[in-house]
Amino acid sequence: MARNENMKKDKKITIKELKRQKFLLGVSFFVVLYGIIFYYLPLAGWIMAFENYKPKKGFLGSTFVGLAKFKFLFEDEVFIKVIRNTFAMGVINLVTTTIMAVLFAIVLNEVRRGWVKKPIQTISYLPHFLSWIVVTSILHVSLSSTGIINDLLMRFGFIKQAINFFAHPGYFWPIVAFANCWKETGWNAIIYLAAITAIDPALYEAASIDGADRLQKIRYITFPGIKPTFMILLLMNVGNVLNAGFEVQYLLGNGLVQSVSQTIDIYVLKWGISQNDYSLGTAAGLFKSAVSIAIIVIANAIAKKYSEQRLF
Numbered sequence: 001m002a003r004n005e006n007m008k009k010d011k012k013i014t015i016k017e018l019k020r021q022k023f024l025l026g027v028s029f030f031v032v033l034y035g036i037i038f039y040y041l042p043l044a045g046w047i048m049a050f051e052n053y054k055p056k057k058g059f060l061g062s063t064f065v066g067l068a069k070f071k072f073l074f075e076d077e078v079f080i081k082v083i084r085n086t087f088a089m090g091v092i093n094l095v096t097t098t099i100m101a102v103l104f105a106i107v108l109n110e111v112r113r114g115w116v117k118k119p120i121q122t123i124s125y126l127p128h129f130l131s132w133i134v135v136t137s138i139l140h141v142s143l144s145s146t147g148i149i150n151d152l153l154m155r156f157g158f159i160k161q162a163i164n165f166f167a168h169p170g171y172f173w174p175i176v177a178f179a180n181c182w183k184e185t186g187w188n189a190i191i192y193l194a195a196i197t198a199i200d201p202a203l204y205e206a207a208s209i210d211g212a213d214r215l216q217k218i219r220y221i222t223f224p225g226i227k228p229t230f231m232i233l234l235l236m237n238v239g240n241v242l243n244a245g246f247e248v249q250y251l252l253g254n255g256l257v258q259s260v261s262q263t264i265d266i267y268v269l270k271w272g273i274s275q276n277d278y279s280l281g282t283a284a285g286l287f288k289s290a291v292s293i294a295i296i297v298i299a300n301a302i303a304k305k306y307s308e309q310r311l312f
Helices: 002-020 022-050 068-075 077-110 114-129 132-142 148-155 169-197 201-209 214-238 247-252 255-261 264-274 278-306
Strands: none
Touching: 002 022, 022 068, 022 278, 068 077, 068 278, 077 114, 077 169, 077 214, 077 255, 077 264, 114 169, 132 169, 132 247, 169 214, 169 247, 169 255, 201 214, 214 278, 247 255, 247 264, 264 278
């Protein structure tokens, strides 16, 4: 009897709470609907990866070919190089942008004067709002044979003649990594700065009393304080390793560096759009998604085993 009364009471409270939050529920409904329409319904297009898809015939009229498209992908030497390029640039971008963001946040936090700190922070994240068209244009001008980089290198005697940076495959990955660092370091540092400000100031005061210098405070207080944030962001970004980019590689790439500049996204564009082979492009995109999910699951399992921070 008492159980039934408690259930009725809980039901009344739930209905009352739903009525009170009806505006938020209404907004949430449209957000969920948006996600279903634009994120989940398009997944039906993955069926093209298992068909010899013809736009005129549609999904149901196209010939089912099973894993033939995937077999073609892994027998294609170009696609194997594309996987290598994508993974390598993804890892390099992840490592460099993460390290630079953490270091920049710590250094900026050590700046005591607000009139110096705030302008630096504002200027640092402005590149995030620039399009890759602008960023790559700056890189092309700076790294050209008559650009400022070659001019400085020759003026200080490091080289005797100008280097065509975009003609040597060995320079391409470092250029992409530098571009990502320059564009995203300030923006990525914001969340680390927020994590640092959440650290109890009493810990720093106690460390000062014990005679700790700045480096010791950073090592024993700041680093452990931002570790949970660092781990969560790292796990989230690990899944984006194969999202090494499209715009910067497409805009900076040329025939001379094609062997190291093509990514999976560019491969999908080439075959799926330019060659009208939608099935092959879909298969390449599906492979990328499957590997990204697998990487997240594996990374989360490792984090779950060795640390307290994990995604799920």
